[in-house]
Amino acid sequence: MKALVLNGVGKDSRHLDRIEEVAVRELRSLQWEVEALILRDIEIAPCMGCFGCWVQTPGVCLIDDAAREVTRKMVGSDLVVYVTPITFGGYSSELKKALDRSIGLISPFFTRINGEVHHKKRYARAPNLLGVGIVHEPDEESARIFKTLIGRNAINMHNPAHAAWVVNEDQSETEIHELMHTALGELGVRS
């Protein structure tokens, strides 16, 4: 089983990398093949909203940079983990720059899911999604928004299972390990 960990921690918050590192260790201990990408070290241009990845070069972004490879790796994974400082309830700009460029993973055509319009799948199968949000101090509202966002992304990107957990940046490694273990259990992908 392959997992792709997208680390959206910014350059001024490198101390938060340890949370990604615990996640990677936990997955590896469960015999997962894990690749972690530190997005702040990867040059990714912003999505230009051109829809070229839908109507010009279907499934591939027109901008030829590292985002194409990130997207390819997402398709090739069984689990994608977003690690991000919770930023006003959502993702950091470092994580979001990669996600904005990944819409070629879905089809432009509309379909209806639970009474709401979304886009159809492009690929027969999508990875499961785990969101790991980091907060400086407990913040229920931000945690609620973050969990809702992960759930909405999972609908739009057709992730078959998803989970989201929020960790305080000063939590111990043991606590983070336990949270990760629980989250993977929720996803049904513990091994």
Added chain:
Amino acid sequence: MNSEGNRVLLLVGSPKAPGKSVSEALGAYVIEKMEARRWSSETIFIRMSLQSDEGRAALVEAVKTADLIILSFPLYVDSLPAPVIRAMELIAEARFDKGTHFVAIANCGFPEAQHNKVAMSICQRFAHASGLEWAGGLALGMGGALSGQRLEEQGGMVRNIIKALDLAVDAFAENKPVPDEAIRLMAKPIIPGWMYTTMGNIGWRRQANCYGVRKKIRDRPYQR
């Protein structure tokens, strides 16, 4: 109010070039109406402003000196576009405590305006974190039916949008938040939902045809 009178700042969150985005068209309508009420204005295109240190500094300075800030953006993957989040991070670092009103206008390509809900919550948290005063948000669905043209040139389809923005402008001029009626009107479908999705699906095929890839539109280039 600053010494030169009230000042409104429009932050355009679409990465598209000036004159090309729905976000700009929606925001520009508000700006024009505020200018008619003798407010001075400034418009900043966020993606471009982030390309240099000067641009980033000018963005933060513009926020600092505004009396009303309007962020108009397209919904990207259930949230705000990455450059907009980056701008928010910069503004929040500077943190202002003068209670400047902050308003968000979101547009999405889905028929239902409710898709913008998470993004609106993020805008509200941003305002709180930055010392700005959240004055409400207007969320629009069916953005794919609109263009970057001036709203007044987009026909009867936009009548409820214009009504909503007019109500909002009246409120802003009196330093009040976005009225509920404006929110309701903005969220109303501009055409029937079935028509939007049918036309949308035809439109994708037509565009793919123009690029000679109609038969490839369902390709899976990264299939393992």
